[in-house]
Amino acid sequence: MLSLSDTTFRIYQKKNGGQSLRLKSYLLIDTNASFSFPHYCRSISAKLTLQNGTEIPLSIGFSQSVSIPYQADTMVHDFWLSGEVKDIRLKSTVARLRVDYHISFTGHSSEEPSSFEIHVPLIVNTSLYKGQ
Numbered sequence: 482m483l484s485l486s487d488t489t490f491r492i493y494q495k496k497n498g499g500q501s502l503r504l505k506s507y508l509l510i511d512t513n514a515s516f517s518f519p520h521y522c523r524s525i526s527a528k529l530t531l532q533n534g535t536e537i538p539l540s541i542g543f544s545q546s547v548s549i550p551y552q553a554d555t556m557v558h559d560f561w562l563s564g565e566v567k568d569i570r571l572k573s574t575v576a577r578l579r580v581d582y583h584i585s586f587t588g589h590s591s592e593e594p595s596s597f598e599i600h601v602p603l604i605v606n607t608s609l610y611k612g613q
Contacts, residue, residue, distance in 0.1 A: 483582060484509045485560065488601040490529070492571050499567040502529065502603065508543055508560035515551035516586070518543070518558055523583040524594070527562055529601070530577040531569075539564040573605050 486507040493501045510518060527539040544559035562578075578601045583594035 482511050482584070482595065483580065483597060484511075485599075486557075488578065488599060490562070490576070490601055490603045491606045492573075492603055493606050495565075497567075499565055500569075500571050502537065502539075502562075502564045502566070502571075504560075504562040504601075506560045506562075507548060508558045510556040510558070511554060512551075512556055513554055515547075515556060518547075518556060518584075519545050521584050521586055523585045525580070525582040527578065527580045529564060529603075530579065531571075532574065532576065535566075535569065537564045537566060571603060571605070574603050575600050576603050577601070 485504075486509060488504070488506065490502045490504045493503065495501050508518075525541055525543075527541055529537040529539060531537070539562045542561040542563075546558075547556050548559050549557040577598060579596060579598045581594060581596040583592075585592040
């Protein structure tokens with residue numbers, strides 16, 4: 482039901498020596514009717530799993546309104562993921578992204594949480610991330 486238009490994470494070096502992981506994408510919601518995703522999304526979480534098994538929890542952000550009007554049985558929202566590592570020096574690589582979500586319209590127990598997992602590229606960006 483959910484997918485991402487782009488899955489490339491950018492890795493930025495931080496001033497404090499850590500690395501910041503950022504993904505800017507669009508959340509594609511397959512649906513046969515338009516609805517308020519923020520209103521019916523009960524929970525959503527994400528994590529990256531590196532090849533060595535290290536898990537990186539990710540912060541999630543998405544637009545409250547649709548970015549593209551409902552069409553072709555799809556709603557589109559701006560979508561951001563971010564995380565940080567301090568003790569690992571990441572190079573360009575491939576990781577596993579898992580997104581768990583729960584969309585519920587009625588609160589009925591048949592509307593159970595769902596998830597998807599995909600391989601994603603992590604690409605080192607040479608510019609310095611200015612955030613803290």
